[in-house]
Amino acid sequence: MKNVDKQLTGLAESMVAYGKKQGADEVQITISEGSELSIDVRMGNIEKLVEAGSKRLSVKVIKDSKVATASSSDLSKETLNKLMDHAIQRAELASADEFSSLPESQKITADLEALQIYDGSITELAVEKKIEFAKKTESICLADERVKKSYGASYGSFEGTFYLANSNGVSLAYPRTSCSCSIYLQSGDGDNLFDDGWGDATRNLSDLMTPEDIAKTAIHRVTRLIGAKKIETQNVPVIMEPAMTSSLLRFLQQCITGRSIYLKQSFLTDKLCQQIAGKNISIVDDGLLPRGIGSRPFDSEGVPSQKTSLIEQGVLKNYLLDTYASKKLGLPSTGNAGGSTNFYMEAGIHSQEEIIKSVDKGLYLADMIGQGTVPTTGDISRGAFGLWIDNGELTYPVAEITISGNLGTILNQIEMVGNDLEHKDSIEGPTIKIAEMTIGGK
Amino acid sequence: MSSLNRRQFLQKSGTGVMAATATGGLWNHLLYAGGNGTGSTTLFESKFGVARESMQKILQIALSKGGDFSELFFEYRIANLVRMEEGIIKDSSERISLGVGIRVLNGEQTGYGYTNDLSFEKMKQSALTAAAIASSGKTMKIANLSEVTRDHKMYDLINPVHELELTSKIDAIERAHDAALKYDSRIQKVQVRLSDEIRFVTIVNSEGLLISDARPQVRLMVNATAEDKGELSTSSWANDGGRVGMNFYKDKTHPEELGKRAAEEAILLLSAVNAQAGEQPVVLGKDQSGVMIHEAVGHPLEADSNRKKESIMWDKMHQMVANPIVTIYDDPTIPFMRGTHAIDDEGTFTQKKMLIEKGKLVGFLQDRLSARLMGDEPDGHGRRENYQCIPIPRMANTVLERGDSNPDDIIGSVKKGFYAKTYQGGMVQPSGKFTFSVNMGYLIEDGKLTQPIKNATLIGTNVQILNEVEMIGNDMGFFLGTCGKDGQSAPCTAGTPTLKIRSMTVGGQA
Numbered sequence: 001m002k003n004v005d006k007q008l009t010g011l012a013e014s015m016v017a018y019g020k021k022q023g024a025d026e027v028q029i030t031i032s033e034g035s036e037l038s039i040d041v042r043m044g045n046i047e048k049l050v051e052a053g054s055k056r057l058s059v060k061v062i063k064d065s066k067v068a069t070a071s072s073s074d075l076s077k078e079t080l081n082k083l084m085d086h087a088i089q090r091a092e093l094a095s096a097d098e099f100s101s102l103p104e105s106q107k108i109t110a111d112l113e114a115l116q117i118y119d120g121s122i123t124e125l126a127v128e129k130k131i132e133f134a135k136k137t138e139s140i141c142l143a144d145e146r147v148k149k150s151y152g153a154s155y156g157s158f159e160g161t162f163y164l165a166n167s168n169g170v171s172l173a174y175p176r177t178s179c180s181c182s183i184y185l186q187s188g189d190g191d192n193l194f195d196d197g198w199g200d201a202t203r204n205l206s207d208l209m210t211p212e213d214i215a216k217t218a219i220h221r222v223t224r225l226i227g228a229k230k231i232e233t234q235n236v237p238v239i240m241e242p243a244m245t246s247s248l249l250r251f252l253q254q255c256i257t258g259r260s261i262y263l264k265q266s267f268l269t270d271k272l273c274q275q276i277a278g279k280n281i282s283i284v285d286d287g288l289l290p291r292g293i294g295s296r297p298f299d300s301e302g303v304p305s306q307k308t309s310l311i312e313q314g315v316l317k318n319y320l321l322d323t324y325a326s327k328k329l330g331l332p333s334t335g336n337a338g339g340s341t342n343f344y345m346e347a348g349i350h351s352q353e354e355i356i357k358s359v360d361k362g363l364y365l366a367d368m369i370g371q372g373t374v375p376t377t378g379d380i381s382r383g384a385f386g387l388w389i390d391n392g393e394l395t396y397p398v399a400e401i402t403i404s405g406n407l408g409t410i411l412n413q414i415e416m417v418g419n420d421l422e423h424k425d426s427i428e429g430p431t432i433k434i435a436e437m438t439i440g441g442k
Numbered sequence: 443m444s445s446l447n448r449r450q451f452l453q454k455s456g457t458g459v460m461a462a463t464a465t466g467g468l469w470n471h472l473l474y475a476g477g478n479g480t481g482s483t484t485l486f487e488s489k490f491g492v493a494r495e496s497m498q499k500i501l502q503i504a505l506s507k508g509g510d511f512s513e514l515f516f517e518y519r520i521a522n523l524v525r526m527e528e529g530i531i532k533d534s535s536e537r538i539s540l541g542v543g544i545r546v547l548n549g550e551q552t553g554y555g556y557t558n559d560l561s562f563e564k565m566k567q568s569a570l571t572a573a574a575i576a577s578s579g580k581t582m583k584i585a586n587l588s589e590v591t592r593d594h595k596m597y598d599l600i601n602p603v604h605e606l607e608l609t610s611k612i613d614a615i616e617r618a619h620d621a622a623l624k625y626d627s628r629i630q631k632v633q634v635r636l637s638d639e640i641r642f643v644t645i646v647n648s649e650g651l652l653i654s655d656a657r658p659q660v661r662l663m664v665n666a667t668a669e670d671k672g673e674l675s676t677s678s679w680a681n682d683g684g685r686v687g688m689n690f691y692k693d694k695t696h697p698e699e700l701g702k703r704a705a706e707e708a709i710l711l712l713s714a715v716n717a718q719a720g721e722q723p724v725v726l727g728k729d730q731s732g733v734m735i736h737e738a739v740g741h742p743l744e745a746d747s748n749r750k751k752e753s754i755m756w757d758k759m760h761q762m763v764a765n766p767i768v769t770i771y772d773d774p775t776i777p778f779m780r781g782t783h784a785i786d787d788e789g790t791f792t793q794k795k796m797l798i799e800k801g802k803l804v805g806f807l808q809d810r811l812s813a814r815l816m817g818d819e820p821d822g823h824g825r826r827e828n829y830q831c832i833p834i835p836r837m838a839n840t841v842l843e844r845g846d847s848n849p850d851d852i853i854g855s856v857k858k859g860f861y862a863k864t865y866q867g868g869m870v871q872p873s874g875k876f877t878f879s880v881n882m883g884y885l886i887e888d889g890k891l892t893q894p895i896k897n898a899t900l901i902g903t904n905v906q907i908l909n910e911v912e913m914i915g916n917d918m919g920f921f922l923g924t925c926g927k928d929g930q931s932a933p934c935t936a937g938t939p940t941l942k943i944r945s946m947t948v949g950g951q952a
Binding site: 049051053067069070072090093097191230233235263373374375379383384399439442 | 518527528530532534539552553554556557558571630633674720721751754830867868869872873874875877878881896899900902903905951952
């Protein structure tokens with residue numbers, strides 16, 4: 001495990017002391033320090049290589065329940081002191097807000113060794129090996145003659161430490177690493193072209209998918225769309241494969257934050273403890289999942305991470321809460337300052353094969369593009385690509401269609417939940433079958 | 443992995459991405475110590491102590507392994523933000539960014555390093571990192587630096603917002619807020635944000651260029667949520683601004699107007715229904731439909747994806763790609779616009795670039811690297827989000843030229859169809875499939891706008907859509923947005939008159 005930089009811990013603590021001395025009631029300092037390497041390979045050659053390190057210090061001050069924030073990548077003492085002085089002056093011009101305060105100091109129980117979010121072998125791996133990884137991923141894809149073009153393969157690695165100190169006596173830090181590889185491809189003929197790809201990002205080197213597996217998934221995704229056509233406008237059952245369920249959950253995650261609730265910009269406003277989804281639906285945010293890409297010992301305010309049940313057998317149990325939202329809504333913080341951690345839908349019992357078999361005519365959703373999600377109403381309208389299901393079998397590919405529905409309705413219409421949940425991305429779900437959505441086509 | 447290689451245009455950049463506000467004046471003595479892009483000493487020399495000889499040395503070190511071009515991009519940026527929510531000023535923030543990005547080009551290859559520490563040792567380390575892309579060992583001698591300036595009036599620095607006292611900003615915010623809240627008793631929550639920044643850049647390169655720029659950017663945004671009998675609706679962000687000073691909100695767009703616009707949309711959305719799904723004639727209103735041009739035309743005509751033969755347009759130069767009534771250009775030099783810049787982030791003077799002339803493809807948006815590899819000239823479209831990013835070809839202000847149809851006649855020509863008014867944004871894939879998402883529109887029945895429609899995504903392929911533009915209005919409006927490409931965001935605008943598309947697939951209810 002990497003040691004924390006005593007100098008940065010000292011800087012954070014001394015800035016807290018300086019802020020207090022200058023008249024702030026409460027001060028929070030965070031420092032993000034990190035170094036990145038990123039390699040882009042295209043058509044067998046290195047196209048871009050970036051290597052760098054950076055630091056940013058952020059300030060939050062509260063005076064008479066009034067808030068100001070600031071940050072700087074210029075860490076000279078002169079700049080930081082001035083930044084703090086400005087923040088205290090600006091805070092006086094904000095409105096007093098009784099819900100503004102820093103969290104009390106709480107014991108961090110998460111064991112960093114058990115959390116396994118730092119892997120020194122990521123930074124130790126030679127740059128040449130990383131280049132080789134990306135090149136190999138791409139060359140496997142290009143060897144498939146159905147792949148028309150590679151937009152390039154990228155390999156990235158990151159090592160960094162997050163420091164936090166506040167005027168309630170908190171001084172914490174944790175290091176983490178990540179590595180990733182992705183590739184994006186084109187298939188098709190003439191002007192009827194298709195794009196898709198795949199990528200993986202992990203905290204530990206040994207968890208990263210192999211070049212072979214990334215390539216295989218990317219090839220499968222881009223070639224299954226070749227020859228896709230538009231279909232008629234109609235209402236049909238829709239099967240979402242795990243990557244599409246994740247996309248749906250990303251939207252749900254936006255709607256379930258405390259902030260969207262108190263701003264009334266969520267269809268879940270005022271629905272706490274109500275049955276908002278089918279009994280087969282449970283949604284969890286787990287900040288303590290070992291090796292999880294979203295795991296962390298504490299959130300960006302120093303509140304310990306936890307496993308939070310958000311939807312339990314269809315009942316809305318909690319929201320994603322930071323300290324402010326929790327005070328405002330009168331609930332304990334869930335340690336979600338800075339967002340969700342590992343947010344997922346719990347697996348069901350059905351195999352994907354079984355789910356496809358259950359559909360007479362319908363859409364197997366393979367990709368979605370565009371915005372078209374409205375948290376306030378739960379409405380969804382997006383561009384879509386997929387495979388047509390006929391008689392329980394995947395048949396021909398479809399493209400240039402739209403898919404529409406409402407998340408609030410969809411949550412009550414998930415007829416089958418797959419057993420294929422994997423914890424790869426920070427937002428994940430299994431294959432699901434939705435009773436009906438609208439396809440916009442010809 | 444849902445947005446790997448997609449280009450998108452969002453009306454609002456992610457919450458909190460644009461952070462930060464200084465109480466006026468406090469930094470000014472530092473900023474104007476000869477560093478306003480016109481003096482003979484740059485800000486980075488006068489304030490941060492980077493001597494010109496050091497710049498020259500670092501450029502040389504960057505080429506120490508071979509390579510045919512090296513460049514230093516110095517950036518100092520102060521970005522401010524004030525937020526009003528639920529009737530109170532929630533907070534204000536100030537974000538300072540300082541750093542240098544060092545780039546080495548070696549044929550088609552790019553080596554890049556950056557650091558926020560401008561000491562010679564740290565810059566040298568980054569230069570050596572960037573240098574590693576090359577291995578020919580042939581060391582090119584760099585030219586002596588000579589400063590170039592561009593005399594222009596593209597930015598309004600007369601009454602710069604970043605110098606204002608917070609109280610005068612709060613006044614504008616409160617006026618926008620109150621106007622929204624007063625519009626209708628069903629308006630429940632109003633959010634207002636005023637963001638401003640000043641961004642100083644100095645670019646030096648191995649060809650001897652030394653050039654600086656000081657760019658202001660201001661934006662006032664309002665968003666309203668309405669409630670009626672348990673039904674909720676939220677407007678898109680009504681916003682305006684650009685490379686302007688505070689006078690803009692006195693002389694051009696009043697804060698009250700933005701508040702009212704947001705409130706009006708939220709109220710209309712309360713009674714809005716879903717669109718009728720399927721193919722239908724579509725009329726794009728003038729105010730925000732630039733999104734479509736940005737996605738369907740702008741991105742596919744950026745030089746990098748054409749050089750790499752990835753864009754669907756790469757082999758169509760000098761061919762007819764659109765209805766002959768369509769002319770499209772990108773112009774970074776229009777004064778005071780959100781996408782405007784006098785020089786790009788490689789130091790090239792910007793210019794208006796014709797892309798499609800009367801239906802024929804005539805140009806790509808170039809940066810230095812693509813221009814050299816394609817035998818074209820750089821045209822000032824090489825942009826980057828910040829010093830941590832390499833420059834890539836980007837749009838600035840993309841415009842579809844005015845036509846001669848009366849907007850009412852355009853709507854009048856549609857028996858049944860869809861009218862797009864406000865947008866959430868758009869997205870395009872390199873293969874040319876693009877979407878744009880409408881936050882609010884109207885049903886067109888017998889040539890008239892009738893029922894309000896909510897949240898509809900439209901999908902098409904750019905090569906088809908350009909030929910389906912049937913009528914072009916004699917009016918003009920601009921969408922202010924933030925464009926995302928290769929993980930970098932950039933402020934842009936896109937302008938269109940009212941447009942009629944013969945047929946497009948609309949998402950909605952069957």
